[in-house]
Amino acid sequence: MSIILAILGFMTESAPPTPAQLMDQLARAAAAYYRHFAVASGEHGLTLMQGKVLGLLRRPMPMRTLAELLVCDASNVTGIVDRLQARDLVRRETDPADRRIKNVVLTTEGERTVERIRARLTTDLTALEQLDDEDRRAFQRLLGQVFP
Amino acid sequence: MSIILAILGFMTESAPPTPAQLMDQLARAAAAYYRHFAVASGEHGLTLMQGKVLGLLRRPMPMRTLAELLVCDASNVTGIVDRLQARDLVRRETDPADRRIKNVVLTTEGERTVERIRARLTTDLTALEQLDDEDRRAFQRLLGQVFP
DNA sequence: GCATATTGCTTGAAGGCATCAACCATCTAT
DNA sequence: ATAGATGGTTGATGCCTTCAAGCAATATGC
Numbered sequence: 592m593s594i595i596l597a598i599l600g601f602m603t604e605s606a607p608p609t610p611a612q613l614m615d616q617l618a619r620a621a622a623a624y625y626r627h628f629a630v631a632s633g634e635h636g637l638t639l640m641q642g643k644v645l646g647l648l649r650r651p652m653p654m655r656t657l658a659e660l661l662v663c664d665a666s667n668v669t670g671i672v673d674r675l676q677a678r679d680l681v682r683r684e685t686d687p688a689d690r691r692i693k694n695v696v697l698t699t700e701g702e703r704t705v706e707r708i709r710a711r712l713t714t715d716l717t718a719l720e721q722l723d724d725e726d727r728r729a730f731q732r733l734l735g736q737v738f739p
Numbered sequence: 740m741s742i743i744l745a746i747l748g749f750m751t752e753s754a755p756p757t758p759a760q761l762m763d764q765l766a767r768a769a770a771a772y773y774r775h776f777a778v779a780s781g782e783h784g785l786t787l788m789q790g791k792v793l794g795l796l797r798r799p800m801p802m803r804t805l806a807e808l809l810v811c812d813a814s815n816v817t818g819i820v821d822r823l824q825a826r827d828l829v830r831r832e833t834d835p836a837d838r839r840i841k842n843v844v845l846t847t848e849g850e851r852t853v854e855r856i857r858a859r860l861t862t863d864l865t866a867l868e869q870l871d872d873e874d875r876r877a878f879q880r881l882l883g884q885v886f887p
Numbered sequence: 888g889c890a891t892a893t894t895g896c897t898t899g900a901a902g903g904c905a906t907c908a909a910c911c912a913t914c915t916a917t
Numbered sequence: 918a919t920a921g922a923t924g925g926t927t928g929a930t931g932c933c934t935t936c937a938a939g940c941a942a943t944a945t946g947c
Contacts, residue, residue: 607872608879610861616882617864618776618794621769623886626810628766638903638934646766655924662774664906669926671904691913691924713758716765718885724755726881731756733878734764737866738771786905786932803895812935817897819933839895839942 617737631711635704636678644671644695645680645705651694653686680704765885779859783852784826792819792843793828793853799842801834828852 608616625639632642640661647660654672658665672695675681680701686692697705713719722730756764773787780790788809795808802820806813820843823829828849834840845853861867870878 605876607875610867610875611857613867613870613875613878614857614861614864616879617772617867620882620886621772622810624765624769625773640904653924654926662770663904665925666907666927667905674903689914689924693925709759709762713762716762716885718887719758719761719765722761722881722884726884727755727758727761728753729877730761730881730885731764733870733874733881734768736870736874737864737878738768739866788933801895802897811933813896814898814936815934822932837895837943841896 627712627715628708631708631715634711635708637704637708640671641675642705642708644668644675645697645701645708648681648695648697648701648705651684651696653692653694655692657695675701775860775863776856779856779863782859783856785852785856788819789823790856792816792823793845793849793856796829796843796845796849796853799832799844801840801842803840805843823849 628642629639632639635642637645643661644657647657654668655665657672658668661668672681672683676683678700679698682696682698683693684696686694776790777787780787783790785793791809792805795805802816803813805820806816809816820829820831824831826848827846830844830846831841832844834842
């Protein structure tokens with residue numbers, strides 16, 4: 592293989608990124624994701640954390656579970672849910688089987704809000720929809736591999 | 740193609756993820772990335788934001804630039820840099836060419852700290868190093884495509 | 888040159904998030 | 918029935934975040 596072709600090969604294929612470069616790109620991607628999320632939440636007067644909690648409530652769940660999913664102290668969740676409840680996006684229902692447990696439930700308004708946030712996010716990250724089947728599979732596999 | 744083979748095909752190839760599923764996985768990945776980052780920073784008594792600022796200071800830069808990179812108010816950076824400076828991880832140097840500008844510089848201790856945080860992060864995300872050249876290229880391309 | 892923006896940074900006030908210790912109510916186990 | 922574990926809240930403290938106001942230094946316009 593001539594040296595010219597070798598150079599051409601380099602130019603078209605380019606060297607694979609180092610782990611350090613990938614780490615940088617991950618940092619940028621994560622920052623970008625949360626920036627989008629914060630903006631989408633902010634459009635409804637919600638903080639990132641409030642938006643996150645709404646997004647988790649696909650089904651009612653105890654405060655405790657929310658704390659575990661958010662990887663934070665339970666006392667933290669109290670305040671966040673308080674503020675969501677003050678806006679009627681969420682309500683607490685004490686579990687009849689175990690009256691210590693308070694299940695957090697989305698109100699109708701809460702469902703509408705989370706739906707709009709999700710919609711905004713998908714129109715913001717249009718590129719996701721434009722990936723072909725192959726790329727979607729690869730992206731899913733790679734994300735799952737790096738963050739097991 | 741018989742229905743059996745079709746089912747087998749499904750089972751081995753599986754359907755490509757929908758954009759919504761990818762969005763979920765992105766949410767998990769971004770959360771995981773920041774959790775790792777927060778832990779790595781926390782090991783040195785630093786918050787996520789303080790760690791982020793240290794990580795940005797590969798070269799000295801004005802407070803203003805830091806605010807732009809962090810996408811936050813300039814007044815915010817004042818406090819963060821104050822706390823980093825109180826621990827001698829960083830110092831302010833007023834720019835001789837424009838004495839309004841204060842360039843934030845890593846101290847030797849700051850360099851060591853950021854190096855350790857980076858090291859911790861790369862050992863945490865070992866999977867990055869285990870990707871082959873093909874996967875690294877693909878991951879870089881996909882991340883760049885989704886978060887341009 | 889000099890008055891007037893403009894820019895870079897800081898301060899103070901107000902609110903949300905994060906963690907810890909202490910507490911109450913409820914459930915579980917012996 | 919008593920002791921311990923669990924779910925949730927409260928209060929204190931510190932950090933992040935934004936906004937409005939302000940100071941210092943530089944740029945701009947005449």
